[in-house]
Amino acid sequence: MKYILILSLGFLSLLASSSGFISPSQLKNYLTDNKTVIIDVANYKIYKSAHIKGAINANITDFIKKDSLYSQLNTNTILQNEINSLGINSDSKVIIYAHNTKEGILNSSFLALVLIYAGFENVSILDGGYLSWVFENELLVSSLKEQSKEDGNFILNINKNLFLDAKELKINLHSSTVLDARPPELYYGISRSKKTKRVGHITYAKSSYYMHKFLTDTTLRKKEELNEIYINGYEIKKNKEIIVYGDDIFSASMEWFILYKEMGFKNTKIYYKSLKEWANDSALPMTRFKWE
Template sequence: MKKLLLLCFALALFAAEPFVSAKWLKEHLNDKNLILIDVSKPKLYKKEHISGAINAPIELWRQKIEHYALLRSPKEIEKVMRRLGITPNSKVVLYSHRWGKDFLKTSYIAFAMEVMGFANSSILDGGLDAYCKIGDLTNKPSAAKLSNYKATFHPEFIVDKTTVLAHIGKTRMLDARNPIFYFGAAKQKVLQRTGHIPKATSYFWVFSFENEKIKDTNTLKAMLIDGLGLDPKKDVITYCTGGLETSMNWYVLHRLLGFQKARLYDASMKEWANEPDTPLTKYRWE
């Protein structure tokens, strides 16, 4: 009996791995509780996708507000999760077709689901390219069975401009953009001003990956905890240009390194750096 309990515990832990390999996905593709979500644009999904995958692009999860985008309302996201057939017993795996911005949609959607009380999600390490090497693709669409998933909203994972202003110099903040934008040496087209939120630390989200696959946990700890001095027990606020890049930093901190108090500034610099009076620092590493 004890061995059985230990086995079940081990399986539960494995099922909640933040990143799963293409090999794991192929072996578990027909699992009863597995829900495979293709986060890319419908055009890419219709062309080819992993068998059994359901298309749920980023537009279902967030909406434009003025010149930035924010997570949709809890009711809207709950409806999306129900349409995808998600239940508390589901194991969700998210994947994208392309590296870069498309890939970042996986972590943002995982963040959106966690905000709604569902944490048993994983990202396919290496995306569709990794799966293509060992598995077949299809162009036949898949439909989910509707569920009655009841979401529990967790606003503590999200911060707004007012909260960020109040925590400058008091809470560690992580800028997920390319360091050239953090430093202020180059201007992003979508932003009116350059630089970073005062006292924030630069950590480009791609630093967590090598050859488009997640680095091992010890390396991530060495970089983020030992190197940058982030404390898993303390608050950390992550931000980027518009919410996608920072979602990967949030996901790595929260899911891989156990930062339970990691919070995401959803509007990020598309709000902050387009306001005339929010403080910005440039030409300085902090």
């Protein structure tokens, strides 16, 4: 009986580690695990004011090329150095959380995207962010700066299948499910995305605002509701290619993460230059005032 219980606990632990989102109670169980790396993606001022005990702060801009119009990822060498500086090893469990702002939410999914692109899959986001943690574990917070004990040993194994360019997207517009992760008013063409000449959405794309996948307290909707959205609503099949875009790679990252990690649609890709490229090229098809 004891053996069965141990196996069951091990299975539940594995199940939790493979999930895209993790609850505060699950995270609490990881606090004493020296293989767990907890990362706070807020700016340093917010992080310094209060954070989860043991969490280290990550500067998201370090993962992006300076003066990059499309927020392109930094070189592999820099990505390797930044990931290792966070103390991430090949056998680590990484849990990322934000401080419940839209910027923070996208920072968390962007960092998760960077890690998965680098070949590190054992990453989850804290469901409900910092506020959900404080609500359940108000005493387990700190204002002391935490640092990784030592550099990690994780070695990059780049996943080249996560991104695609405008040429590839144009070819796949008819055969793939293309999802626009921006707010509906941007998709429909009532408002304009920043730094774009044209309004509306990529022709044939469907509106799928990433924030609609969350409740008002920024906790993720239940799996049954996500199934209704993606499987019933968009009729997505496991093997079908899904392409996500936004204003840029940041605003596309959370929609991508939910599909890829939480829902298990591993054939989900990001058009990383997104509307900053597409909407500024008059040769590429766009549609306004139409729900596809």
